[in-house]
Amino acid sequence: MLKIADHQFSSRLFTGTGKFSTSALMLEAITCSGSELVTMAMKRLDLKTGSDDILAPLLSSGVKLLPNTSGARNAKEAVFAAELAREILDTNWIKLEIHPDPKYLMPDPIETLEAAKILCDKGFVVLPYVHADPVLCRRLEEVGCAGVMPLGSPIGSNQGLVTETFLKMIIEQARVPVIVDAGIGAPSQATRAMELGADAVLVNTAIASSRDPVAMGRCFAAAVQTGRDAYLAGLGHVLSVASETSPLTGFLND
């Protein structure tokens, strides 16, 4: 079982709720993925059109909701967003996201660390979305973050684990759960992240933008489980030279 703060998860696949063509499809895909932690964003309510009305069905589905601070451009805005989210959901869990650059959505490490300090001091369970920076992840752990969420590649890009070398370092060093977030575009990439020893992965676009999100949700569930099982089974060593699997008796040359 995966434990983050005081909460236990039997699924190591976390999912986002964005980009689905309909709310019904999103709900079905999430249900079929087995995900128990689901992210949501926040915005000012449009008084004319009202809200998406996806909150009630998500709450009744029993998943734990993880609000994010997407849209925050600095620490101050992120702290404010976290306080809003706590008001709405009565939860102190927050996915801390600060990415002011709209093209690549790269998280701002300085503002993120600053916001993390403040939010941890205020009693939030902080899960920061960060670049795959091992040094930053340690700093975030030191200020009290409940986990770290390094990216595999840019948000929504489906490019996979571009940062694999650095994810390995983060996983090796971390004493809090590591959730590989952003960029995972295929179940095989989720498997890889789990084989490396990630504690969980967060997937949104790869499921939502697939031709059949419900089926893809199931694929990711299986992929994450396979990767976890492989990690526990222990991968063999990678060698730079061959290592015989059959005895080289040399009898053909006798």
Add this chain to the structure above:
Amino acid sequence: MTQNKPEHTASETLINIMLNDEHISVSSDSNISGLLQQQGIAANSVALVRNGTVLPKSRWKETLCRTGDQFEVFALVAGG
């Protein structure tokens, strides 16, 4: 004992406030819960910011709208 609702008479005072950038007139004795109800906003799924500060739900009943108040209402939406 019967609890009478406050009577709204011709002398009732209306005040102007801002709600998510829209001008709105409300009774001067409106509290925040009443304001949201009047606007058809489901109170259990939003957070409210009053003049730049988050106003906790626990204080919505006791807090009256004041002339010139600027309110912002936030809700959760789909996201990753």
